[in-house]
Amino acid sequence: MGTEAVDTGLAPAPRRVPTVFRLAELLPFRWWYLWILFIVAIPPVALWMQQPLAFAAVAVITLASIYAAQLCGARVRLGLLKWGRVADVLESENGSGTTWYNVYLPIAHGWTVTRQRWSGLNTKTRIRYTLDGQQGELVLRGREYVDGVILADVRNPARARCVTAFTYDLDRDQTGNWVGRLRPRLRIGMACWSVIVIGWLLLAGLAATGFRTNFAGSSPSANVPQAGTLQVSGTRTTNTVPCNGGYLSVSGVDNTVTVTGHCTSVSVSGDGNHVTVDSTDAVSASGRGNVVTYHWGSPKVANAGTSNTVAQG
Numbered sequence: 001m002g003t004e005a006v007d008t009g010l011a012p013a014p015r016r017v018p019t020v021f022r023l024a025e026l027l028p029f030r031w032w033y034l035w036i037l038f039i040v041a042i043p044p045v046a047l048w049m050q051q052p053l054a055f056a057a058v059a060v061i062t063l064a065s066i067y068a069a070q071l072c073g074a075r076v077r078l079g080l081l082k083w084g085r086v087a088d089v090l091e092s093e094n095g096s097g098t099t100w101y102n103v104y105l106p107i108a109h110g111w112t113v114t115r116q117r118w119s120g121l122n123t124k125t126r127i128r129y130t131l132d133g134q135q136g137e138l139v140l141r142g143r144e145y146v147d148g149v150i151l152a153d154v155r156n157p158a159r160a161r162c163v164t165a166f167t168y169d170l171d172r173d174q175t176g177n178w179v180g181r182l183r184p185r186l187r188i189g190m191a192c193w194s195v196i197v198i199g200w201l202l203l204a205g206l207a208a209t210g211f212r213t214n215f216a217g218s219s220p221s222a223n224v225p226q227a228g229t230l231q232v233s234g235t236r237t238t239n240t241v242p243c244n245g246g247y248l249s250v251s252g253v254d255n256t257v258t259v260t261g262h263c264t265s266v267s268v269s270g271d272g273n274h275v276t277v278d279s280t281d282a283v284s285a286s287g288r289g290n291v292v293t294y295h296w297g298s299p300k301v302a303n304a305g306t307s308n309t310v311a312q313g
Helices: 017-028 031-041 047-051 052-081 185-209
Strands: 084-086 088-095 099-110 112-121 123-131 134-142 150-153 157-161 229-232 238-244 247-250 257-262 265-269 275-280 282-285 289-295 300-303 307-312
Touching: 017 052, 017 185, 017 257, 031 052, 031 123, 031 185, 031 238, 047 052, 052 150, 052 157, 112 185, 112 282, 123 150, 123 157, 229 238, 238 275, 247 257, 257 265, 265 275, 275 282
Parallel strands: 229 247, 238 257, 247 265, 257 275, 265 282, 275 289, 282 300, 289 307
Antiparallel strands: 084 150, 088 123, 099 112, 123 134, 150 157
């Protein structure tokens, strides 16, 4: 199916790419980027509370992966702004898929792209085009293709994009050069993404430098009730626990727990915890690198972990 002729007026390549277009590529607000950050941060939050350094590493890797994908596409788009020419569309073939509801999907008529909420079929369009006698093929997904401009790279005509692939409008001046103007909604999205990235990196930095994940703070913990049980957990927390002949269990990473009074038993697991207890009838140590010190008595000791220390002191 052929298309009507469109205005092909562009300044000769290479053309200058406006700085604001480059900035828009560096600050991309995409809902699926936010979804990735949400999936990384929220569902495994219990794990990140125990392993903040792991969260810091995963957070940085996730953001780097998002930008790797973004900059890969940006390289093509910016190359087309500099070296692209309008290709002649030979035919387009539409195929339908799933139905989308109330989403922002662009549709192009010539150079003009409109972006409004839309509900309908997710269309897959195969477009065949030609530039300087070389034919190429492009697949578009989203709204049905009508007659939007296809830009192809004069250096490699197989590299092409429809104008709907650009989040900014490709307006031109009288000489055919790009006019660097951004829509207000796009500028707002760029500002939001800047705040999100800064906040994400700050959170990763806090986790890497020892951000406490114990939301109860370092205030004294509840008493170990007589013949009862108390669980103390967290990461890099400091607790003072009065014990009244009950059962105390300590887990987590790098916690410091001072136990006053007498416990029937003290159980320590996790990594790098330091527990000091006045007296206890039994000590159970598992995990790795935990240190348990008791002031007096001769407790029964069960040490099943790695590099744990249980001693009087």
